[in-house]
Amino acid sequence: MKKLDQSGRFLSQLVFQNISGLLALGFLRILFAPSGWFPHEGVYQIVDFIVLYFIPIQFANTGGKMIGGQRGGVIASFVMVGLVAGNTTSYSMILPSMCVGPIIGYLIKKTDQWLERRTPPGYELLIYNGAAGLVGTLTAVVCYLYVGPLFARTMQMIYQEALLLAQSQLLPLISVIIEPSKLFFFNNVINHGILEPLGIQETKVNHKSIFFLLESNPGPGFGLLLAFYLKSKGQELAERRNLKSSMFIQLFGGIHELYFPYALMKPLVILPLIVAGAAGNFIFYMFESGLVATPSPGSIIVLLVLAPLGEHVGIIVGFAISVAVSFIGCMFVLSVRGAQVNKQSANKPIVVSELSVYKQHEVVRPMKKVAFACDAGMASSAMGAALFKKKLREKNIKSEVVNCSVDRVPVDADIVVAHSHLIERARQVCPGAEFYPLVTFLDDALYERIMERIVETDEYGEEDVFPFAGGRCIITTGHVIMEGTAQTKWQAIDELGELLYRLGHISPGYIEEMKEREFTNATYLGNQVAIPHGISADSSNIRSSGLVVGRYPDGIDFGKGEIAHLVFALAIRGSDQLSVLSQLAYLIEDKHKIWQLLHSTSRDEVADIINRIVLYIPGGEKT
Amino acid sequence: MRSMVKVRFKHGLHTRPAAHFTEIAQRFASEVKVEYKDFVAEGKSIIDLLKLNAAEGSILFIYIEGNDAREAMSALLEFMASDQF
Numbered sequence: 001m002k003k004l005d006q007s008g009r010f011l012s013q014l015v016f017q018n019i020s021g022l023l024a025l026g027f028l029r030i031l032f033a034p035s036g037w038f039p040h041e042g043v044y045q046i047v048d049f050i051v052l053y054f055i056p057i058q059f060a061n062t063g064g065k066m067i068g069g070q071r072g073g074v075i076a077s078f079v080m081v082g083l084v085a086g087n088t089t090s091y092s093m094i095l096p097s098m099c100v101g102p103i104i105g106y107l108i109k110k111t112d113q114w115l116e117r118r119t120p121p122g123y124e125l126l127i128y129n130g131a132a133g134l135v136g137t138l139t140a141v142v143c144y145l146y147v148g149p150l151f152a153r154t155m156q157m158i159y160q161e162a163l164l165l166a167q168s169q170l171l172p173l174i175s176v177i178i179e180p181s182k183l184f185f186f187n188n189v190i191n192h193g194i195l196e197p198l199g200i201q202e203t204k205v206n207h208k209s210i211f212f213l214l215e216s217n218p219g220p221g222f223g224l225l226l227a228f229y230l231k232s233k234g235q236e237l238a239e240r241r242n243l244k245s246s247m248f249i250q251l252f253g254g255i256h257e258l259y260f261p262y263a264l265m266k267p268l269v270i271l272p273l274i275v276a277g278a279a280g281n282f283i284f285y286m287f288e289s290g291l292v293a294t295p296s297p298g299s300i301i302v303l304l305v306l307a308p309l310g311e312h313v314g315i316i317v318g319f320a321i322s323v324a325v326s327f328i329g330c331m332f333v334l335s336v337r338g339a340q341v342n343k344q345s346a347n348k349p350i351v352v353s354e355l356s357v358y359k360q361h362e363v364v365r366p367m368k369k370v371a372f373a374c375d376a377g378m379a380s381s382a383m384g385a386a387l388f389k390k391k392l393r394e395k396n397i398k399s400e401v402v403n404c405s406v407d408r409v410p411v412d413a414d415i416v417v418a419h420s421h422l423i424e425r426a427r428q429v430c431p432g433a434e435f436y437p438l439v440t441f442l443d444d445a446l447y448e449r450i451m452e453r454i455v456e457t458d459e460y461g462e463e464d465v466f467p468f469a470g471g472r473c474i475i476t477t478g479h480v481i482m483e484g485t486a487q488t489k490w491q492a493i494d495e496l497g498e499l500l501y502r503l504g505h506i507s508p509g510y511i512e513e514m515k516e517r518e519f520t521n522a523t524y525l526g527n528q529v530a531i532p533h534g535i536s537a538d539s540s541n542i543r544s545s546g547l548v549v550g551r552y553p554d555g556i557d558f559g560k561g562e563i564a565h566l567v568f569a570l571a572i573r574g575s576d577q578l579s580v581l582s583q584l585a586y587l588i589e590d591k592h593k594i595w596q597l598l599h600s601t602s603r604d605e606v607a608d609i610i611n612r613i614v615l616y617i618p619g620g621e622k623t
Numbered sequence: 624m625r626s627m628v629k630v631r632f633k634h635g636l637h638t639r640p641a642a643h644f645t646e647i648a649q650r651f652a653s654e655v656k657v658e659y660k661d662f663v664a665e666g667k668s669i670i671d672l673l674k675l676n677a678a679e680g681s682i683l684f685i686y687i688e689g690n691d692a693r694e695a696m697s698a699l700l701e702f703m704a705s706d707q708f
Contacts, residue, residue, distance in 0.1 A: 525638075577637060578635040578637050589671075
């Protein structure tokens with residue numbers, strides 16, 4: 001299930017990054033299609049090329065790049081061109097491209113990893129590019145000869161089934177699946193991962209597609225919010241204001257996420273939502289409505305803009321019916337069950353496990369960067385960030401505010417704001433931050449609290465030395481790998497280097513430096529401990545001094561038969577390196593401490609043992 | 624025998640120079656001690672040498688006793704004077 005969730009999210013992100021191109025395609029259709037505003041046969045020809053070539057190649061490129069970096073993207077495009085050229089059917093290779101891209105990216109990534117240890121320094125560029133080129137040529141040929149025809153046949157089947165579904169009377173019932181999944185924030189996955197590629201294909205034949213309407217219809221959600229609003233009389237003013245703005249932002253801004261939390265508070269409203277979705281779909285089906293591109297964001301305005309000439313009535317009626325059904329149904333549910341929004345369950349307390357680690361060391365740093373995270377990092381988080389920025393301006397508080405997808409929270413974020421169900425994922429990316437889970441991005445009270453936190457920590461001055469924070473603790477629980485997976489010392493350096501990188505201490509080049517250092521001179525110190533580090537403490541690849549530690553129960557051979565069970569990876573800048581090394585030496589010498597480090601059961605304990613001995617003072621003791 | 628030597632390595636007596644030092648010291652049978660700021664380190668233990676925290680420019684005393692003390696001392700002094708690191 002988790003794998004499915006991950007790959008779904010991956011696909012939706014892949015498409016999401018290309019939304020501008022897909023919208024441009026939609027506009028071309030609206031304007032120049034035979035049934036459009038200004039029919040123009042010549043210009044309209046472009047559409048065919050875009051669907052057949054541009055979109056599959058662009059998708060493959062994005063998918064390749066997301067996994068295999070720039071080279072992955074290039075080779076994925078390359079292979080995709082081969083597939084497109086060999087495609088003898090009239091079906092666009094969009095669905096295959098969403099699977100070819102990531103696969104090629106993965107191949108390139110694996111090749112790079114395989115080569116990494118076998119490449120003599122100085123030949124990287126030549127060997128990596130040469131190998132990627134070879135992989136590209138081989139896969140292009142294989143894909144052209146064998147995979148392409150297979151894809152063509154599979155696609156033919158999928159599209160035919162999908163088209164049959166689109167024409168069958170069962171289509172409206174698809175909301176039984178769509179509406180509940182939306183509530184669990186699968187909306188992007190469903191819309192961009194599944195419905196959109198089908199829609200693009202159908203549009204090629206019918207010049208419009210109903211698939212674009214199924215998930216994006218804002219009607220059911222709007223009806224629900226309206227019902228909640230009318231039923232919220234007598235509640236706090238802030239809550240009502242909140243509902244009111246949610247309502248309009250959902251309708252015109254197209255951010256559907258706003259109604260999910262309300263629906264989750266009263267799970268019974270799922271029934272009216274499903275019926276409303278089905279009713280809307282039924283109207284669309286009766287009117288044979290369709291759009292020319294996916295409306296993203298799903299705002300009523302975008303829906304109308306993307307409707308071909310003469311289709312607007314059907315869309316408006318369908319929308320209105322779904323609003324009405326959802327509104328009446330939700331009113332009914334709320335009258336029976338009461339509309340009191342349960343504040344307690346809505347505002348869960350802050351998850352402070354990580355926070356308390358800092359408190360323990362009495363470390364406070366200025367909160368300079370606030371990251372708003374949501375699933376795709378484009379819609380609701382952008383809105384939250386904008387709202388929060390406005391509030392900061394009003395209060396004249398200075399802080400950097402960014403929005404991002406939850407898997408790409410910047411490592412230097414001090415505060416992370418996200419939906420409570422996404423917090424855990426954000427924590428894995430950026431363990432050093434403070435986390436503020438919320439239920440809706442319109443939560444004024446929470447924003448006030450964050451602003452208080454920023455003001456309160458501001459006095460800790462400009463000196464930003466995280467994670468040493470005030471020269472006290474050198475590592476946090478996020479700097480500890482309890483059970484490393486590496487088998488060889490090179491893998492261990494990779495593993496720990498990656499952690500250093502994720503925590504913002506180094507740029508990737510430092511990992512190579514560590515390996516080179518290891519190569520010239522093994523870093524095994526004694527007492528089952530090795531301390532890989534770079535060649536020079538003046539390396540520009542050290543961004544901020546840091547130290548991570550990994551435990552390897554099976555032991556790692558560090559050369560000459562020396563087996564390390566505890567590996568520290570160091571990235572300490574300048575003359576501070578010596579004092580950290582020296583203190584580390586005291587720790588390593590102490591057999592009892594090492595035994596404790598190897599046998600303690602919690603990250604906190606490991607971090608604590610190290611922090612008690614290794615005191616880092618930025619700037620070093622000058623003697 | 625005893626000798627005074629200045630640490631010339633940039634960033635002090637860090638892992639690599641310390642490793643070299645112990646490597647050289649281990650070649651000889653004599654006992655090697657290094658003193659810095661009231662602390663005496665075993666010259667054949669890298670961990671001990673790192674504990675000295677001897678920064679660039681600090682003055683160390685090297686004590687060597689044994690049959691090959693003279694050879695050991697000259698090898699170590701040569702190393703400490705080198706521009707390797």
